[in-house]
Amino acid sequence: MTTQILDDGVKTAQAGTGEESTKRRAILEGARAVFRSEGFDGASMGRIAQVAGVSKGTLYVYFQNKEALFHDLVIADKAEAAERICNDLADGADLSDSLQGIGERFVHMMVDPQHIQLLRMVIGAAEKFPKVGRAFFEAGPANGMARLAGYLQRQEADGRLDLNQEPELAATHFLNLCQGNLAKKILFGVMEAPDAADISRTVASAVRVFLRAYGTK
Structure with a gap:
C-alpha cells in the first residue's frame, strides 16, 4: 500500500x-x-x-480523515461514470447514432438519484473543502469532456464536423444541450427523474441542434 x-x-x-x-x-x-x-x-x-x-x-x-476518504470515493465514482459515458465509441460508426448513445448515457447518469445525492454532497462540502470539489470536477466532468472532445476532434478530421478548432467548446455545447433542464429540476427537487422516453426525446433534439451547428453539409 x-x-x-x-x-x-x-x-x-x-x-x-x-x-x-x-x-x-x-x-x-x-x-x-x-x-x-x-x-x-x-x-x-x-x-x-x-x-x-x-x-x-x-x-x-x-x-x-473523512475528507481524504470522501476525496477518493468521489474520484472512483466519477472516473467510472466518465468511462461508461464515452465507451464503445467507434470512429467509423454513424455519427448521429453515436451522439445519441453518448447523450442518453450522460443524461441517465446525471438524473440518477445516487448521482444527485453525490452532487449535493460535493456542493455542500466544496466551500469548506474546495479540493474535494476540484477532485470531483477533474475526475468526472473534465475527464468526460476531454474524452468527448477527442472523439469530436477525430470526427472533424474525417470531415464529418466543423468545430472551428474548438472541440472542448463543442463538447460542452453538446452535453449542455443533452441535459437541458432535466438534471437541474431534479437537483432542486422540482421534478422526479424522467423516464427513458423523455430522455431519448431530449437527446434527439440536442443531436439535431448540434449537427446543424457543427455538422458539415
Missing part, C-alpha cells in the same frame, strides 16, 4: 494488492453507504468503519 499526499497535506492510501485492495474496496463501499444516508457532515469515521466491517484503527491506516 502506498500513500499519496494531497495539495492540502491530507494523506490518502492508494490501492494495494490482495487483501489490502479488498479491504480498501470494503471501506469505500461502506463510506458510500454512510455518506448517502447521512450526508458529508453527518457521516463519522466510526460509523463508516462499522458499516465497512473494519476497525476504526484499520480505517485510519488507509485514510487520514
Whole structure:
C-alpha cells in the first residue's frame, strides 16, 4: 500500500494488492453507504468503519480523515461514470447514432438519484473543502469532456464536423444541450427523474441542434 499526499497535506492510501485492495474496496463501499444516508457532515469515521466491517484503527491506516476518504470515493465514482459515458465509441460508426448513445448515457447518469445525492454532497462540502470539489470536477466532468472532445476532434478530421478548432467548446455545447433542464429540476427537487422516453426525446433534439451547428453539409 502506498500513500499519496494531497495539495492540502491530507494523506490518502492508494490501492494495494490482495487483501489490502479488498479491504480498501470494503471501506469505500461502506463510506458510500454512510455518506448517502447521512450526508458529508453527518457521516463519522466510526460509523463508516462499522458499516465497512473494519476497525476504526484499520480505517485510519488507509485514510487520514473523512475528507481524504470522501476525496477518493468521489474520484472512483466519477472516473467510472466518465468511462461508461464515452465507451464503445467507434470512429467509423454513424455519427448521429453515436451522439445519441453518448447523450442518453450522460443524461441517465446525471438524473440518477445516487448521482444527485453525490452532487449535493460535493456542493455542500466544496466551500469548506474546495479540493474535494476540484477532485470531483477533474475526475468526472473534465475527464468526460476531454474524452468527448477527442472523439469530436477525430470526427472533424474525417470531415464529418466543423468545430472551428474548438472541440472542448463543442463538447460542452453538446452535453449542455443533452441535459437541458432535466438534471437541474431534479437537483432542486422540482421534478422526479424522467423516464427513458423523455430522455431519448431530449437527446434527439440536442443531436439535431448540434449537427446543424457543427455538422458539415
